[in-house]
Amino acid sequence: MPEPEQEKAWLLAARNGSKEAYGKLVYLHQKRLLRLVFMMLGRRDAVEDIIQEAFIKGYQALADFDLDKPFYPWISTIARNLALNYIKRDLRQESLEELEKTAVSFAETGESPLDDLIVKENEKRFARAVLALPEAYRTVFVLRMMENLSYEEIAGQLKISVGTVDSRLYRAREKLVEMLKDLL
Amino acid sequence: MDLTDIKHRLSQYLDNRLPEPERRAIENLIRTDPVWKEEYRKMLALAAMADRFSLEADEKYWRERQQAVIDKIADDEAEKITEVTGPSYRGVFLKLAAVAASIVLVAFVSLYESRDIETTRGIFKAGETETTPLNNIALVPEAVSSIARDSASLEETAGLNNMPQDISTATAPADVRLAPIDEVKDRSALIPSELNQSESLSDEGVVITNREEIMKLTKLKNESATTKPVTAEIAPERMPLAEEIETPTLQDLKSAPTKEKAATKALAPKFEVMAEPKVAPAVIGRDSYYDSAREENTDDNLNEYFRWRLAADSLEARYFEIVSVHYSEAVAKSRRPAASSASTAKKQAMETSAESVEESRRPDISADSIQHMAHVFYQVGLLTGNSGETSAMRMRLERLAEIADSASADSLTILLQNLESPQK
Numbered sequence: 242m243p244e245p246e247q248e249k250a251w252l253l254a255a256r257n258g259s260k261e262a263y264g265k266l267v268y269l270h271q272k273r274l275l276r277l278v279f280m281m282l283g284r285r286d287a288v289e290d291i292i293q294e295a296f297i298k299g300y301q302a303l304a305d306f307d308l309d310k311p312f313y314p315w316i317s318t319i320a321r322n323l324a325l326n327y328i329k330r331d332l333r334q335e336s337l338e339e340l341e342k343t344a345v346s347f348a349e350t351g352e353s354p355l356d357d358l359i360v361k362e363n364e365k366r367f368a369r370a371v372l373a374l375p376e377a378y379r380t381v382f383v384l385r386m387m388e389n390l391s392y393e394e395i396a397g398q399l400k401i402s403v404g405t406v407d408s409r410l411y412r413a414r415e416k417l418v419e420m421l422k423d424l425l
Numbered sequence: 426m427d428l429t430d431i432k433h434r435l436s437q438y439l440d441n442r443l444p445e446p447e448r449r450a451i452e453n454l455i456r457t458d459p460v461w462k463e464e465y466r467k468m469l470a471l472a473a474m475a476d477r478f479s480l481e482a483d484e485k486y487w488r489e490r491q492q493a494v495i496d497k498i499a500d501d502e503a504e505k506i507t508e509v510t511g512p513s514y515r516g517v518f519l520k521l522a523a524v525a526a527s528i529v530l531v532a533f534v535s536l537y538e539s540r541d542i543e544t545t546r547g548i549f550k551a552g553e554t555e556t557t558p559l560n561n562i563a564l565v566p567e568a569v570s571s572i573a574r575d576s577a578s579l580e581e582t583a584g585l586n587n588m589p590q591d592i593s594t595a596t597a598p599a600d601v602r603l604a605p606i607d608e609v610k611d612r613s614a615l616i617p618s619e620l621n622q623s624e625s626l627s628d629e630g631v632v633i634t635n636r637e638e639i640m641k642l643t644k645l646k647n648e649s650a651t652t653k654p655v656t657a658e659i660a661p662e663r664m665p666l667a668e669e670i671e672t673p674t675l676q677d678l679k680s681a682p683t684k685e686k687a688a689t690k691a692l693a694p695k696f697e698v699m700a701e702p703k704v705a706p707a708v709i710g711r712d713s714y715y716d717s718a719r720e721e722n723t724d725d726n727l728n729e730y731f732r733w734r735l736a737a738d739s740l741e742a743r744y745f746e747i748v749s750v751h752y753s754e755a756v757a758k759s760r761r762p763a764a765s766s767a768s769t770a771k772k773q774a775m776e777t778s779a780e781s782v783e784e785s786r787r788p789d790i791s792a793d794s795i796q797h798m799a800h801v802f803y804q805v806g807l808l809t810g811n812s813g814e815t816s817a818m819r820m821r822l823e824r825l826a827e828i829a830d831s832a833s834a835d836s837l838t839i840l841l842q843n844l845e846s847p848q849k
Contacts, residue, residue: 260495268491275490276480289490296494297501358480367474385440386475392442411436418467425470 249308256303263303267296270313274320275358280383281324283372291327295320317388321398328376363424370420374413381406382413431461439468730808737805740798741821747790747828792833799825799833803840819844 254262359365384390438451806818826837
């Protein structure tokens with residue numbers, strides 16, 4: 242990770258129109274963003290498009306960004322919102338049953354859309370297990386365990402109560418422990 | 426607590442969401458119960474796995490993703506620039522529309538200015554009033570031709586006369602005064618010199634110092650009238666005013682002789698004072714005409730007419746016993762001694778013979794003054810659109826011709842002929 246001052250310099254240059262400087266920020270944060278969005282959606286085709294769109298929107302909104310704050314939380318919020326919109330708009334059209342069948346299929350066949358990007362076997366299994374979670378549970382788990390958002394932040398993001406976040410997180414953990422009990 | 430509740434508490438304990446008593450209870454349970462200790466360990470392992478999870482790919486993949494983002498940003502910027510600066514059919518259409526509108530406007534103005542003026546003048550038919558709707562306006566051929574003739578006459582007359590803008594203050598270079606009238610650019614060059622020397626006027630009469638100029642103007646006017654006969658006729662709108670500008674009757678003059686005389690003396694020194702027609706006895710009856718005419722007509726020719734008319738009124742007021750054709754012989758004789766003490770003896774001698782009767786009608790006024798007055802009356806007769814006033818001016822010229830010497834009488838005859846020709 243670069244020093245905060247280095248990231249700030251890139252942001253300042255990008256705000257002044259330097260696409261090269263913004264490219265460095267993209268290169269720096271795209272892996273983490275890809276993990277977030279991938280674990281939220283579980284669909285590779287949409288993941289790459291959403292990541293790209295998030296970076297473009299971030300570049301267009303750089304004038305509104307506070308240079309004294311870290312870049313990732315800000316850009317991840319954009320990506321997360323895009324992912325959630327995608328979930329509401331597209332994934333909800335498929336029944337949860339279908340999604341769970343897909344997740345089970347991943348788990349049974351040992352393949353996931355991003356298998357080529359997961360080197361370690363235990364991580365592949367972990368990914369399959371997370372993607373096998375119901376969307377409501379999976380999103381809360383990813384935001385809490387992988388993005389380290391607080392209950393309150395998750396509740397505000399998903400427009401649900403803190404109690405719902407708490408219960409969904411417990412359900413997600415319980416299921417994952419059950420699915421990954423031989424790895425834990 | 427049942428098992429489900431304990432697992433839920435473990436999840437909350439992991440996120441430090443439990444209050445202090447429950448946290449201590451869970452910590453005690455984990456520390457003392459191997460089952461719950463194992464359950465807690467699995468949750469910690471799951472959290473660690475989630476935290477360690479990452480997507481790995483070769484450098485090429487990440488560079489491609491990075492370049493894709495940069496390329497997309499560049500494409501979007503180029504697209505926006507094209508939208509702003511690129512050719513726009515809307516802009517082209519607006520430009521074409523503006524050009525077309527300009528062409529139409531120019532064409533309209535050109536057509537408007539080149540239209541036949543006679544066909545656009547609205548003349549009311551007989552019996553119609555000014556409240557006649559515009560869509561009912563019809564052109565009366567006779568009235569149109571009359572106005573056109575009247576307009577042409579006024580314009581021509583104005584050009585020939587070269588009247589001064591301000592008769593009391595205008596000055597003219599001496600070398601320009603004798604130039605041919607067509608070559609004179611400044612109309613003030615042809616101002617009668619007496620009008621510029623008004624301060625030299627005295628009770629004895631107008632002092633004319635440049636008689637050649639008067640004769641030159643008269644000659645030029647005569648030539649112009651010959652080649653371009655003046656065809657001024659009474660404009661229809663002026664017809665009702667004709668009766669108002671008749672010369673004062675003898676009864677009028679008799680009714681206020683003292684007042685008239687006092688006003689005449691007061692007016693004598695300067696033309697500026699003479700420019701007050703209300704105090705001149707001969708024009709008292711014309712005030713209403715002047716006022717109404719000024720309000721209704723802003724024609725430059727009419728303004729020129731008014732200037733000459735003021736001069737004529739002043740002279741008429743000053744020499745009313747000379748120019749008034751209605752002034753009786755008795756009145757003239759009764760006033761003549763007061764005009765000049767030097768002529769008293771001469772006048773008394775005139776009364777002794779039959780020839781002296783005719784001589785008694787000739788007041789003490791120089792030939793040049795008669796010429797000057799004649800020119801002023803002539804100008805008024807030319808400029809007025811009122812045949813009645815033209816006749817009045819003609820009668821004054823005849824009166825002046827009667828008292829003028831033979832040389833002046835010749836020039837007055839020419840003026841009379843010019844003034845009569847338009848009436849024919």
